[in-house]
Amino acid sequence: MTNEDHVKSLIATIIKEFGQLDMAVNNAGISSEVVSIDASNSDNYSAMVNTNLVDLYYCMKHQIIQMLKQKQGAIVNVASVAGLNGIPWAATYASTKHGVVGLTKSAAILIMRSKVFVLTRQPLALSELILLTNNLMAMMKIIMKK
Numbered sequence: 001m002t003n004e005d006h007v008k009s010l011i012a013t014i015i016k017e018f019g020q021l022d023m024a025v026n027n028a029g030i031s032s033e034v035v036s037i038d039a040s041n042s043d044n045y046s047a048m049v050n051t052n053l054v055d056l057y058y059c060m061k062h063q064i065i066q067m068l069k070q071k072q073g074a075i076v077n078v079a080s081v082a083g084l085n086g087i088p089w090a091a092t093y094a095s096t097k098h099g100v101v102g103l104t105k106s107a108a109i110l111i112m113r114s115k116v117f118v119l120t121r122q123p124l125a126l127s128e129l130i131l132l133t134n135n136l137m138a139m140m141k142i143i144m145k146k
Contacts, residue, residue: 002051002055003058004058004062007058007059007062008062011062011063011065011066015066020066020070020073021066021067021070021073022072022073022074023073023074023076024059024063024073024074024076025075025076025078026059026060026063026075026076026077026078027078028051028055028056029078029080029096030048030052031048031090031093032045032092032093033090033092034089034090035089036088036089036091037091037092040092044092045092048092048093048096049099052093052099052100053096053099056077056100057103060075060077060104060107060118064107064111064116064118067116068111068114068116071114071115071116072116073115073116073117074117074119075116075117075119076118076119077100077103077104077118077119078120078121078122078123079097079121079122080093080094080122081122082097082098083096083097083098083099083100083101083120083122084098084101086098097122100120101120101122104118104119104120105120
């Protein structure tokens with residue numbers, strides 16, 4: 001979702017079709033290069049920042065707006081273990097995933113008194129994404145009971 005207006009339109013379509021937005025998983029990411037920072041390309045880095053962080057920001061912002069209106073919901077932003085520890089040969093990618101972790105934590109603190117939950121996962125592999133989906137479904141069942 002590279003355009004904020006497209007995100008707004010998508011959320012509106014979801015509400016029109018389903019009545020509300022219960023949960024969202026923001027899982028976009030590219031790694032344009034695997035090189036040391038001194039050998040990195042600035043255009044590739046800009047593309048990674050836009051895809052991995054800015055586009056996620058657009059989605060999360062409008063998901064939160066909708067979920068706060070509904071007074072409930074859950075958002076999971078998929079980062080990477082690189083967002084916790086860094087990777088010497090992929091510093092540009094790691095910095096975008098650090099941004100995802102920071103943005104998610106900041107949003108979670110801001111809305112922590114609501115029934116809208118925002119969290120991040122740092123998967124190592126696809127199998128962890130499957131586990132994440134199962135955990136999110138269980139969390140939504142708990143939310144819906146309240």
